[in-house]
Amino acid sequence: MTTGTIDRVAYRRSRARRSTLTALLSTVVFAAVLLFVVTSSPGWSRVQDSFFNLRIGWDSLPALLEGLWLNIRVLVVCELLVLIFGLGIAALRSLRGPVWFPVRALAIGYVDLFRGLPLLICLYLVGFGLPGLRLSGIPTNPVLLGGLALVLIYTAYVAEVFRAGIESVHPSQLAAAKSIGLNYRRTMQLVVLPQATRRVTPALLNDFVALQKDCGLISVLGAVDAVRAAQIQAATTYNFTPYVVAGLLFIALAVPSARLADWAAGRVATRQGAV
Amino acid sequence: MTTPVLSVRGLVKAYHDRAVLDGIDLDVDEHQVVVLIGASGSGKSTLLRCIDLLEDIDDGQILLDGRDISDPRIDADAARQAMGMVFQSFNLFPHMTALANVALAPRVVHGSTRKDAQDRGRELLSRVGLAEKADAYPDKLSGGQQQRVAIARALAYEPRLLLLDEITSALDPELVGEVLALVGELAANGRTILMATHEMAFAREVADTVCFLDNGRIVESGSASQVLTEPQHDRTRQFLQRFTDRLA
Numbered sequence: 001m002t003t004g005t006i007d008r009v010a011y012r013r014s015r016a017r018r019s020t021l022t023a024l025l026s027t028v029v030f031a032a033v034l035l036f037v038v039t040s041s042p043g044w045s046r047v048q049d050s051f052f053n054l055r056i057g058w059d060s061l062p063a064l065l066e067g068l069w070l071n072i073r074v075l076v077v078c079e080l081l082v083l084i085f086g087l088g089i090a091a092l093r094s095l096r097g098p099v100w101f102p103v104r105a106l107a108i109g110y111v112d113l114f115r116g117l118p119l120l121i122c123l124y125l126v127g128f129g130l131p132g133l134r135l136s137g138i139p140t141n142p143v144l145l146g147g148l149a150l151v152l153i154y155t156a157y158v159a160e161v162f163r164a165g166i167e168s169v170h171p172s173q174l175a176a177a178k179s180i181g182l183n184y185r186r187t188m189q190l191v192v193l194p195q196a197t198r199r200v201t202p203a204l205l206n207d208f209v210a211l212q213k214d215c216g217l218i219s220v221l222g223a224v225d226a227v228r229a230a231q232i233q234a235a236t237t238y239n240f241t242p243y244v245v246a247g248l249l250f251i252a253l254a255v256p257s258a259r260l261a262d263w264a265a266g267r268v269a270t271r272q273g274a275v
Numbered sequence: 276m277t278t279p280v281l282s283v284r285g286l287v288k289a290y291h292d293r294a295v296l297d298g299i300d301l302d303v304d305e306h307q308v309v310v311l312i313g314a315s316g317s318g319k320s321t322l323l324r325c326i327d328l329l330e331d332i333d334d335g336q337i338l339l340d341g342r343d344i345s346d347p348r349i350d351a352d353a354a355r356q357a358m359g360m361v362f363q364s365f366n367l368f369p370h371m372t373a374l375a376n377v378a379l380a381p382r383v384v385h386g387s388t389r390k391d392a393q394d395r396g397r398e399l400l401s402r403v404g405l406a407e408k409a410d411a412y413p414d415k416l417s418g419g420q421q422q423r424v425a426i427a428r429a430l431a432y433e434p435r436l437l438l439l440d441e442i443t444s445a446l447d448p449e450l451v452g453e454v455l456a457l458v459g460e461l462a463a464n465g466r467t468i469l470m471a472t473h474e475m476a477f478a479r480e481v482a483d484t485v486c487f488l489d490n491g492r493i494v495e496s497g498s499a500s501q502v503l504t505e506p507q508h509d510r511t512r513q514f515l516q517r518f519t520d521r522l523a
Contacts, residue, residue, distance in 0.1 A: 175329050176366035180380040180428060181356035190383065194370045 067229035086158030114156035127221035146218025165196030205261035286335035297491035313488035319471035359429030419450030439470035
């Protein structure tokens with residue numbers, strides 16, 4: 001290494017150290033100001049007591065965790081079903097030929113309907129409407145019905161994500177697949193879908209994070225999940241802290257997924273940049 | 276006289292009333308190399324894509340070994356299996372290794388076992404000089420290497436006819452040679468080839484027939500020396516003039 005190189009490296013290191021220090025200092029000052037503004041507000045002591053009561057929060061934790069466990073189970077099952085059905089609907093929409101017209105039309109209608117319907121209304125319709133039909137074989141379990149509503153809504157979103165991915169595969173790839181004699185089904189299966197799913201992984205993980213918190217909405221049907229558990233705790237303690245704790249639990253659950261989504265997006269970006 | 280491998284009769288292809296191909300007649304005999312030359316937009320690529328049934332045609336016939344493959348009632352997927360096409364922009368499948376690209380058609384279309392398809396793929400890759408790149412993904416290969424993999428992919432199922440669509444146009448000048456050398460080798464081995472190119476020197480060397488296309492018509496065709504050195508038509512002369520100007 002020449003002296004010039006060493007100088008340059010040393011200079012860059014000192015610049016990096018200064019940047020880190022500045023960022024740290026700025027963060028501390030920013031947090032201090034925020035803390036001061038909140039704690040010096042006139043109603044702070046009452047808010048602190050009813051939202052940030054450590055004792056009540058600690059006592060409610062076991063019940064909330066038990067509720068969260070239900071949320072996680074619902075999440076995993078729903079996510080799997082959503083991925084399968086979403087991909088299925090997207091594939092149905094891309095079918096060609098007049099025979100498939102009704103199937104395509106149904107798929108389009110389904111997506112339009114459930115992408116537009118608010119989740120809460122869907123939950124009420126499925127959760128209270130379906131059992132109200134009093135048909136034999138229809139479950140009355142609020143967890144099952146809530147999960148069904150979530151799957152209905154999210155499948156519509158995920159189907160659109162998959163469709164965007166399918167359409168993003170360049171026509172030259174289709175031409176190449178055709179030219180070596182692959183038929184339409186094989187082309188989709190071996191050439192289009194593998195590329196499409198890779199490309200939409202970041203968007204899918206983003207929907208996964210959204211589904212994670214929306215799982216808390218099955219509480220409106222009476223399922224005792226984390227949100228419902230917090231409601232019960234809040235009603236017995238006359239204090240809102242359990243809601244805050246439940247919220248923190250959901251955030252703690254979402255942060256790793258969000259980082260995973262960022263990582264996946266970064267990986268796709270570098271791969272495409274490498275081409 | 277034997278039936279030509281490919282016979283195009285009165286081919287018409289139009290986009291929105293604009294005829295891109297305006298009555299093309301063309302024969303390619305077995306073991307022949309036919310080269311299409313002409314300016315960009317003259318219809319060379321469209322002609323090749325129509326022959327490979329990647330575009331619907333508006334009129335005329337395409338006969339492969341005497342069988343009309345332009346008939347909309349035949350199975351186009353099956354017809355394409357007798358032809359191999361190589362594209363200007365390579366169009367390798369980016370999510371598959373070089374070997375997987377080459378082995379795909381034999382395995383899923385022609386029913387080879389995975390092992391047979393891979394053995395055959397390795398053999399082809401070594402023939403195009405890329406044996407050591409079998410497990411590389413396309414984005415790790417140079418343009419010339421990608422195009423050689425694409426040629427191997429098109430050869431993997433022993434097509435009757437090889438269609439090459441300006442396969443060196445997207446390559447850096449120093450990579451053109453390696454791809455053309457490979458095509459020259461294929462020609463020498465008796466492959467039947469129909470190719471569009473701007474490489475006049477190469478055309479002169481390997482072409483049995485050269486066809487000059489202009490505005491969707493074959494203006495002039497004949498032996499390479501005839502068309503390239505003693506063109507009969509003004510348009511052909513104008514077109515070739517630009518190449519000689521560039522060389523001078």
